[in-house]
Amino acid sequence: MTERPDPVVEVRTEGARVVVALHGELDLATAPELDDVLTQHAGAELVVDLEDLTFLDSSGLAVLLRATARRTLALRRPNQLVLRVLETTGVADRFEVVPE
Amino acid sequence: MAVAMKRGGPGASPGGWPDEDRASLRGPRGRRLALGVLVFGFLVTGVLSVVARHSYDSEEQRITRLQSTLVADAIGSAPVDVERRLGVALAAAAGARNPAAVFASRVASSMAAAKGPFSAAGLALVQGDRARSLLHLGSAPLRSTSSPAATAFYLRVARTPGLVTTHPTVGRRQRLAYGIAEATARGTYVAYASQVLPANRRFSVAPSNPESDFYLALYFGRTATASQLLLTNAPSVPITGAVSVAHVPFGSAELTIVSAPRVAIAGTLPEVLPWAILAIGVALALLVAGLVDRLVRREGLAASYASVVQELYDQQRGVAETLQHSLLPRELPEVAGLEFAARYVPGTRGLEVGGDWYDVVPIGATEVMVSVGDVSGKGLSAASLMATLRYAIRARASYGLSPAEILAQLSTLVDLARDGHFATISCAALDTTSGHAEIASAGHLPPIGLADGTAWLVDVPAGPPVGLGHSDYEEVKVDLAPGSTMLFYTDGLVERRDERLDVSLARLVELCQGTVPLEERLDLLLGELVGGGGGDDVAVLAVRRLQ
Numbered sequence: 043m044t045e046r047p048d049p050v051v052e053v054r055t056e057g058a059r060v061v062v063a064l065h066g067e068l069d070l071a072t073a074p075e076l077d078d079v080l081t082q083h084a085g086a087e088l089v090v091d092l093e094d095l096t097f098l099d100s101s102g103l104a105v106l107l108r109a110t111a112r113r114t115l116a117l118r119r120p121n122q123l124v125l126r127v128l129e130t131t132g133v134a135d136r137f138e139v140v141p142e
Numbered sequence: 143m144a145v146a147m148k149r150g151g152p153g154a155s156p157g158g159w160p161d162e163d164r165a166s167l168r169g170p171r172g173r174r175l176a177l178g179v180l181v182f183g184f185l186v187t188g189v190l191s192v193v194a195r196h197s198y199d200s201e202e203q204r205i206t207r208l209q210s211t212l213v214a215d216a217i218g219s220a221p222v223d224v225e226r227r228l229g230v231a232l233a234a235a236a237g238a239r240n241p242a243a244v245f246a247s248r249v250a251s252s253m254a255a256a257k258g259p260f261s262a263a264g265l266a267l268v269q270g271d272r273a274r275s276l277l278h279l280g281s282a283p284l285r286s287t288s289s290p291a292a293t294a295f296y297l298r299v300a301r302t303p304g305l306v307t308t309h310p311t312v313g314r315r316q317r318l319a320y321g322i323a324e325a326t327a328r329g330t331y332v333a334y335a336s337q338v339l340p341a342n343r344r345f346s347v348a349p350s351n352p353e354s355d356f357y358l359a360l361y362f363g364r365t366a367t368a369s370q371l372l373l374t375n376a377p378s379v380p381i382t383g384a385v386s387v388a389h390v391p392f393g394s395a396e397l398t399i400v401s402a403p404r405v406a407i408a409g410t411l412p413e414v415l416p417w418a419i420l421a422i423g424v425a426l427a428l429l430v431a432g433l434v435d436r437l438v439r440r441e442g443l444a445a446s447y448a449s450v451v452q453e454l455y456d457q458q459r460g461v462a463e464t465l466q467h468s469l470l471p472r473e474l475p476e477v478a479g480l481e482f483a484a485r486y487v488p489g490t491r492g493l494e495v496g497g498d499w500y501d502v503v504p505i506g507a508t509e510v511m512v513s514v515g516d517v518s519g520k521g522l523s524a525a526s527l528m529a530t531l532r533y534a535i536r537a538r539a540s541y542g543l544s545p546a547e548i549l550a551q552l553s554t555l556v557d558l559a560r561d562g563h564f565a566t567i568s569c570a571a572l573d574t575t576s577g578h579a580e581i582a583s584a585g586h587l588p589p590i591g592l593a594d595g596t597a598w599l600v601d602v603p604a605g606p607p608v609g610l611g612h613s614d615y616e617e618v619k620v621d622l623a624p625g626s627t628m629l630f631y632t633d634g635l636v637e638r639r640d641e642r643l644d645v646s647l648a649r650l651v652e653l654c655q656g657t658v659p660l661e662e663r664l665d666l667l668l669g670e671l672v673g674g675g676g677g678d679d680v681a682v683l684a685v686r687r688l689q
Contacts (some may be wrong), residue, residue: 067639070520070678097639099678100518100607104564107610111559126643131566131585132604 051075053083061118063091068102076102080109089140093119098127110136118142172438176431183427187420195416199384202403206386209356210401214390217360221320221393224259224335225305227252228322232333235265236324241331242277252335253280260335261317266292268300269329276331281338284312299323300330307393309362309370310336318362318372320393345373357381361398364389372397469529470681474502477510479574481686483660487672489520489634489679496679497524497563498632499532503539508575511539511548514630514683515567515586518607527563530555531608535569545569545582546615549608552584556609564609568602568630570685577622577687582615584608587633587647590654592663593626597654599647600628627663627686629654634678635671660686 050072052063060083068076080088090106109115116138120128128134231248238244245265252258262280264287266273273296275287285291291310299306299321306321319336357376361367366387371379383402390397467486474482484500497517504510513535517524534555538548548569558564566586572579581589581600585607589600605615622628636646653670654663664682672680 099637100516100564100566100633101520103607104518104558104562107564107607108558108562111610123642130587130604130643132583132606133585133610136606136610 051079053079056089058087059089060086061089061091063094065094067097068095068105069097069099070101073101073105077105077108080105080115084109084112087116088113089116089118091118092124093121095121095124098124100131103127103131103133107133107136114138116140172442173435175438176435179434180427180431183423183430187423187427190423191416191420194419198413198416202384203386206356206384206401206403207388210358210386210388210399213356213358213401214388214397214399217392217397217399218390221305221307221391224320225322225393227259228263228305228320228333228335231263232265232322232324232331235333236326236331241265241267245333246277246279249279249333249335255280259337261338263333263335266296266332266334267329268296268323268332271297273297273300273332281336283336284310284315284317295319295321295334296332299332299334300325302394305393307362307395309372309395311369339372343371343373345375356401357383357404359400361400362392362395364396364398366398366400376402469525469532470499471501475504475510477502477504477574479688480510480572481660481688482684483664483686484683485664485668485680486682487634487668487680489677495522495525496520496634497528497565498634498679498681499528500630500681500683501532501535502683502685503536505539505542505571508573510572510574510685511535511545512570512572512628512630512683512685513567514632514681515565516632516634516679516681517563517565519563523561524563527556527561527565531565531567535567539571544617545571545580546617549582549584549605549615550613552608553611553613557611558607558609561609564607566607566633570628570630572622572628572685574687577624579620579622579628580617581620582617584612584615587631587636587643590629590631590651591620591622591626592629592654593623595655595657597651599651622685622687624687624689627660627684629682629684631682632678632680634680635667635682637678660684 050064050066050068052065054061054063062076062079062083064076088109106115117124118140119142120139125134128137227249231245234248235241235245242265249260249263250256252260253263254261260280262278262283264278265276266287267276273293275292278287283292295308300323302323304322308319308321310317310319316339317336318339319334321332321334323330323332357374359366359374359376359379359381360372362370362372366380368379374381381400381402385400385402388399388401390399470486471484474484482502486498486500489496497519498515500514502510502512513532515528515531517528517531531552534552535548538551543551549567552567556563556565565584567584568581568586568589570579570581570589581602583602583604585604588602588604591598591600600620602618603616606612636643636650638646650667650671653667658666664684667682668680
């Protein structure tokens with residue numbers, strides 16, 4: 043298994059918004075951690091920062107998609123890697139993509 | 143057509159420990175360990191007790207020796223006092239005109255009547271071999287002052303420099319006698335004195351005196367002969383126990399001092415210590431041995447629990463794998479005009495089963511429905527959802543629904559928010575006679591087309607995965623020319639960490655270039671791509687239209 047930067051999920055607040063920054067790989071192993079964080083902050087205005095995300099598999103995508111069932115989820119700075127996954131799986135329009 | 147399936151090693155036992163170790167913690171070996179601890183504890187205790195006992199004994203002896211030396215020193219100073227008292231009186235008498243009178247007056251202060259040390263004292267004059275008593279004071283002499291024994295004593299004193307000490311005995315009566323001589327022109331004057339020894343030769347020592355801790359016995363002479371016993375505070379002689387013997391000069395003779403501790407001189411603790419060590423040591427050894435025994439048992443128990451857990455885990459894993467494999471087609475159907483090849487490889491990451499599948503369903507005489515899908519996540523729930531979807535597709539295909547209609551209907555079966563899973567599915571209906579194909583995708587990776595040694599990604603617009611409530615999927619129509627192939631796969635085949643999907647897909651397309659038989663093609667792809675990727679499950683299905 044590849045070494046991952048630690049932590050994978052980092053939470054900070056920007057005014058009223060809760061920013062969840064993802065680092066490294068979001069996969070079967072790390073997705074539950076994100077799921078916990080997103081569930082915990084379900085009531086807040088959530089922004090998921092994807093700039094440092096290097097891998098996203100279906101388990102990770104499932105967590106992001108589950109969060110969209112509750113409210114609109116803003117994805118900030120998704121890199122090409124992430125965008126390609128969103129497009130390929132036909133879920134790009136499920137998220138609000140914000141550049142900054 | 144037989145389908146090759148690759149499975150993980152059947153004997154893989156994650157987190158387990160070898161049976162050998164487990165067995166060694168129980169049974170006779172564990173009991174031997176406890177016994178060994180017990181024996182070792184006893185040995186250590188025994189050695190400690192002996193050492194403590196020995197150190198106590200040697201300490202006791204050291205103190206006894208020191209004490210007897212002190213006593214010897216004290217006794218050794220007694221003759222000096224006697225010599226001084228007698229000497230002073232004698233010197234005065236020897237030079238006087240009336241020696242007896244002068245001696246009597248000078249020695250008076252040393253007499254018992256004046257609380258002095260002497261019970262008797264006297265003066266004699268020795269001229270040549272003759273001796274004559276001049277004076278005798280105090281208690282009566284044991285023998286007459288003119289007896290041969292007395293004369294012999296005077297003569298001996300006259301001829302011996304310094305203080306002469308002797309131990310005259312008559313019957314049960316005995317004394318300690320001293321004599322000292324001074325030569326003059328008239329002859330040699332001999333002054334003597336004696337002390338009466340107490341009845342039974344017993345004396346007592348005040349408890350406050352340090353010597354009260356000892357039994358002492360003073361013997362006249364160099365040996366501890368019973369007849370020569372002068373004094374003792376012991377209830378019986380000879381003294382036994384940790385005996386220490388010292389000799390001390392006593393005038394012309396010597397005294398022998400025998401001493402032994404009456405009680406534990408170094409206090410009670412050192413005496414009790416060896417026994418305390420023995421008792422505590424034995425108790426500790428028993429305790430530790432008991433603990434070891436319990437731990438060994440517990441460890442054995444833990445090991446057997448672990449093996450049960452392991453067994454249950456293996457069983458669950460086995461059940462899940464069996465379920466998954468049973469859900470995949472054992473053999474792909476024989477369909478005229480088409481050739482199929484498929485592979486399923488369980489993921490290397492995590493031990494739970496995945497939700498990947500492939501399926502081929504003949505519809506009527508000239509059509510087949512092909513599906514390849516991937517339920518997100520892992521475990522029994524993913525595998526059972528996969529089964530649900532696969533059979534739902536079969537049922538709907540047999541009703542004559544198109545791929546897009548099937549995908550739309552599947553949305554009612556899966557709910558990401560409820561199930562925690564979604565599914566990406568590629569669904570294709572293929573007319574075996576015309577080669578016409580309709581393909582729809584629910585978030586699934588695009589299939590690859592292969593014809594005449596060239597491979598390309600088939601552009602299938604992907605709708606969202608099944609499970610998000612989407613009910614409007616697009617279909618593309620593709621013509622599969624004779625001899626050409628369509629390859630469906632799950633993301634486990636291409637996924638790479640730190641790599642964009644485009645790059646991964648481009649690699650797959652590149653590997654598909656060239657003309658290779660179908661089975662060989664799949665072996666080649668799996669050989670190149672599986673193992674170096676994300677470690678996810680992989681399902682691959684290839685459909686080739688025969689010439």
